[in-house]
Amino acid sequence: MEASYLVVARFAKPHGLKGEAIVFVHTDRPEEVFIAGRELVPVDRAGRPTGPALTIERARAYHRRWLLKFRGIEERTPLESWGPVALGLAGELAPPADGSLAAHEMPGCVVFSRGARVGTVTSLIPVPGGALLAVDVEGREVLVPFRPPILVRVDRDRREIEIDPPAGLLDL
Numbered sequence: 740m741e742a743s744y745l746v747v748a749r750f751a752k753p754h755g756l757k758g759e760a761i762v763f764v765h766t767d768r769p770e771e772v773f774i775a776g777r778e779l780v781p782v783d784r785a786g787r788p789t790g791p792a793l794t795i796e797r798a799r800a801y802h803r804r805w806l807l808k809f810r811g812i813e814e815r816t817p818l819e820s821w822g823p824v825a826l827g828l829a830g831e832l833a834p835p836a837d838g839s840l841a842a843h844e845m846p847g848c849v850v851f852s853r854g855a856r857v858g859t860v861t862s863l864i865p866v867p868g869g870a871l872l873a874v875d876v877e878g879r880e881v882l883v884p885f886r887p888p889i890l891v892r893v894d895r896d897r898r899e900i901e902i903d904p905p906a907g908l909l910d911l
Contacts, residue, residue, distance in 0.1 A: 744786045744827025746842040747772050748779065749865045751804060753818035759808045760818050761801060762826065763865045765842055772828060773798035773805050782827035793826070803868075823865075840895055848898045850874050850883070857881075857909060860900065872900070881909055 747769075748762040766772050775797055781790040794810040812818065825842070840848070842863045850857040850872070858876035863885065871882040883889060883902055892901040 744780055744782045744788065744829050746782060746786065746825045747828045748805070748807075748826040750818075750821050750824040750826065753815045754801075754806055756815050757808075758812040758814050758818065759806050760812075760821075761804050762807055764803075764805055765825075765865065769800070769805055773807060777828070779807075779826040779828060781824050783825070786827055788827070789824075840893055840900075844895075844898075845872070845900075848900050851899060851901045852904060852909070857902070872902075876909060881911065883908065 745766075747766040748764055751761040751763050753759070754761045773795060775795055777795045778792040779795065780788045780792045783789050793812075796808045796810045798805055798807045800806075845860045845863045848860040850860060858874040858881070860872055861875050861880065862873045864871045864873055864882070870885040872885045874881045874883055883904060889902050889904055889908075890900070891903050892899075894900075
């Protein structure tokens, strides 16, 4: 069976000329994850590897994101073709805390609002300042901010997410 990886970052863009990458953080412990010598693996939405492992050479916080320098990438050019690559870590972290899900666990979760079923999560979309849940609501995609006060509760065992959207959000 192929290993599944926990998504801990998403590539945003190259930074500078010497091969550094800006990443959006998808872990609440970036200082433990982004350390020299750690290997991150490009993964798909299900957490399956899509390329060879990348070894972190150095890392530092950069505004609300992180700058990572990978061993063997010495210039900007290789990074320019990456696109929105998710970076995963194999089973070295504790599972997410109660009341949370890893990004690759969200597709398929049922979304409720005020006790009524709204739809099913298709993906989690990282955006500056947070993330959006893409929810299939009767065949159309609705984007819901994935943060309080809209996010009320996450039930990992039942694979349910409860939201309290402002009036009209689900009608967009």
